[in-house]
Amino acid sequence: MKNKVIWLGLSFLIVAMMVLSSCAASGTSTSTETVTSTAVSTVTTSTSVSTTTTNTGTATITTATTTSATGNWWDSLGTPQYGGTMTLRINTNIVKFDPYYTESLTNIYSAWMDRLTADDWTLDPAIFAFQMTYRPSQYEAGVLAESWEFPDPSTYVVHLRHYIYWQNIPPANGRQFTADDVVYDYDRLYGLGDGFTKPDPYAVVSRFQDMKSVTATDNYTVAFKWATANPENIMETMQSNTVSTQCLENPDAVKLWGDLSDWHHAIGTGPFILQDFVDTSSATLVMNPNYWGTDERYPKNRLPYIDTLKILIITGAPTALAAVRSGKIDIIDGVSFRQAQDMIKTNPEITQITYPSPSTHTIDPRNDVKPFNDIRVREAMQMAIDLPTLAKTYYSGSCSSDASSLTANSMTGWGFPYDQWPQDLKDQYAYNTTTAKQLLAAAGYPNGFKTDIVVDNSGDMDLLQIVQSYFAAININMSIQMLDPASFSSYVITAQKHDQLAQRASIGGLGITYEPITQLKRFQTGYSATNWLMVSDPTFDAFYPKAMAATSVDGVKQVVRDANEYVARQHFDISLLQENYFGLSQPWLKGYNAQMDSISASAGPTLLFFYDARFWIDQSLKK
Numbered sequence: 001m002k003n004k005v006i007w008l009g010l011s012f013l014i015v016a017m018m019v020l021s022s023c024a025a026s027g028t029s030t031s032t033e034t035v036t037s038t039a040v041s042t043v044t045t046s047t048s049v050s051t052t053t054t055n056t057g058t059a060t061i062t063t064a065t066t067t068s069a070t071g072n073w074w075d076s077l078g079t080p081q082y083g084g085t086m087t088l089r090i091n092t093n094i095v096k097f098d099p100y101y102t103e104s105l106t107n108i109y110s111a112w113m114d115r116l117t118a119d120d121w122t123l124d125p126a127i128f129a130f131q132m133t134y135r136p137s138q139y140e141a142g143v144l145a146e147s148w149e150f151p152d153p154s155t156y157v158v159h160l161r162h163y164i165y166w167q168n169i170p171p172a173n174g175r176q177f178t179a180d181d182v183v184y185d186y187d188r189l190y191g192l193g194d195g196f197t198k199p200d201p202y203a204v205v206s207r208f209q210d211m212k213s214v215t216a217t218d219n220y221t222v223a224f225k226w227a228t229a230n231p232e233n234i235m236e237t238m239q240s241n242t243v244s245t246q247c248l249e250n251p252d253a254v255k256l257w258g259d260l261s262d263w264h265h266a267i268g269t270g271p272f273i274l275q276d277f278v279d280t281s282s283a284t285l286v287m288n289p290n291y292w293g294t295d296e297r298y299p300k301n302r303l304p305y306i307d308t309l310k311i312l313i314i315t316g317a318p319t320a321l322a323a324v325r326s327g328k329i330d331i332i333d334g335v336s337f338r339q340a341q342d343m344i345k346t347n348p349e350i351t352q353i354t355y356p357s358p359s360t361h362t363i364d365p366r367n368d369v370k371p372f373n374d375i376r377v378r379e380a381m382q383m384a385i386d387l388p389t390l391a392k393t394y395y396s397g398s399c400s401s402d403a404s405s406l407t408a409n410s411m412t413g414w415g416f417p418y419d420q421w422p423q424d425l426k427d428q429y430a431y432n433t434t435t436a437k438q439l440l441a442a443a444g445y446p447n448g449f450k451t452d453i454v455v456d457n458s459g460d461m462d463l464l465q466i467v468q469s470y471f472a473a474i475n476i477n478m479s480i481q482m483l484d485p486a487s488f489s490s491y492v493i494t495a496q497k498h499d500q501l502a503q504r505a506s507i508g509g510l511g512i513t514y515e516p517i518t519q520l521k522r523f524q525t526g527y528s529a530t531n532w533l534m535v536s537d538p539t540f541d542a543f544y545p546k547a548m549a550a551t552s553v554d555g556v557k558q559v560v561r562d563a564n565e566y567v568a569r570q571h572f573d574i575s576l577l578q579e580n581y582f583g584l585s586q587p588w589l590k591g592y593n594a595q596m597d598s599i600s601a602s603a604g605p606t607l608l609f610f611y612d613a614r615f616w617i618d619q620s621l622k623k
Helices: 073-077 179-190 231-238 251-257 317-325 337-346 375-383 387-394 423-428 433-442 461-472 485-494 543-549 553-570 608-614
Strands: 085-090 117-119 140-142 145-152 155-160 211-218 221-226 272-278 282-287 308-313 331-335 351-356 362-365 449-456 476-483 501-503 580-585
Touching (some): 085 331, 140 145, 155 179, 155 231, 179 211, 179 221, 179 251, 221 231, 272 608, 317 331, 317 337, 331 337, 337 351, 337 580, 362 375, 375 423, 375 433, 387 461, 423 553, 449 461, 449 485, 461 476, 476 485, 543 553
Parallel strands (some): 449 476, 449 501
Antiparallel strands (some): 117 140, 145 155, 211 221, 331 580, 362 501
16 A cells, blocks of 8 residues: 655655675575655555454354466566464564563564554566665554544654554553553653653653653544654664654553563554564464455455464574574574575575675764874774775675765665765775875874774674784774673663773674664764764754755755765774675465565564565475
8 A cells, every 4th residue: 555645834855875885705596676756645545454343252264265367567476375383583682572661682572463554566676675674664564553643744644554463462452552552552651641741761762752642633634744744764763664653552452461571561553463472582473364464466365375474592603503503493584694505505496686785784883082082093994994905805706895884875865875976075985005004104093002802702703813814904903892792782882881892793884774863973973872972062963953944855965965974984883894695484484575674684683574474385386
């Protein structure tokens, strides 16, 4: 379903981005994405769901499926089948089951809780394959929401479907989902009403700091009022797949138990019901027999297709990959080029899909302490790293050798891509140990210095050792301290106890593919969620309010472009490369066509409910 909006008082274009042109290794499959700018001018309320039956009883799930001979692009994916078990893996223990206590690395609650919107399941991947974190709004479709609009630039109105019901579990007992439920969720998270006066300290509150009120204007309409008149920012926030709190919990359960920290209290409107949880081991979910949803590609087919969703907690990548080889895991993402090549040798039948990493790998210096508070030191560290050689040798030419600033080079129309950099700026990122040593000497370190780096040990330790040798060549001797992902998050991001360098696995500070306006907060003074580099720069701090005050998308784009050049010239962060990752899936997993960033089960699957309800298992092939 395509939903378009009208913005009164200004003409905003919701313009998309992206196409990562990736050099994929032999034996992998690739896709190219192009995005066409779309002017938004009308409101549509059409829906791809073929029925509005409001049955709260024990609905019978269809067991026959629509033929695949529809003449649509998805015919090549085969005919959907019902039944079977899908098995995924996450790399950290599950410690929270309530979006009020959001834990982006450890949540799975999107498996049983729906969102207002999600990806357009009918969109041809040749147009946009949902492989980046940023979802341009013209490629979003309604889930709980049927349509949305802007009656004015600061008011986002959502029209809910009339046939949504909570899972038939006490105390919800299968009652109808209404606008009041949406209001309660947002009031609870952001202290806007329903007895809640303060924002939840654990939630991603900063992204919603300009939300003034959420009101149910009738049983199926919700009005979100914002302090700022910036529809681009509102759409980025409300439709973001990175905000786990977009999943809506059941108010009846919250009122009865106080919160939903106990997994036994998990209740949603989603396609799966949490049946069992074994700490540090696994979670088991079963199909919701009363789920309201149908397959947008085959509207006569009730969802989900699979009977059981099994999520295994496997911390180590080698163990997880061994489980893929043996057929115990159906799909895994975040696989490196080298790991993917090894898999080809042992399991050539496994499907491999290339997709861009959500950010560039970086070395993150604390900008508020010596020696890293000197820009000359940071520039010297950048010049010590030979990016072209890394791309050619370590990554075997499978990714670009270009450095990155704040926004990914591949986000077409946004940021300041490397090919637009002036030569003087490119020279600051070129490999040059002689100039690097001169910069260190000018900064007062003619003999270099010793330092340490705290790292998330689920990352690429081989790459880090190469960086260590590059630094040693200019007399920066870096020792490595490894922490598990949860400990790293607590030590570096939350407590900010590191006093030198840091590196978080798979999530660097540059080459971001997240929502463009959100990127402008990354190095904001005091923004603890991402600024563990402790940057405090008034010039950078001014970019976000300037973007929020912009009255057109072109104005926002100019601000993001200027911020990118400033970040590149200030060397807040040390750029490595934006590698390509691989998704591996078993040949019996069907319906899957490259939506890697959508099902990122290894890092908090915020669209887990959506895609895993629409994938299916080819039982005969699996046998």
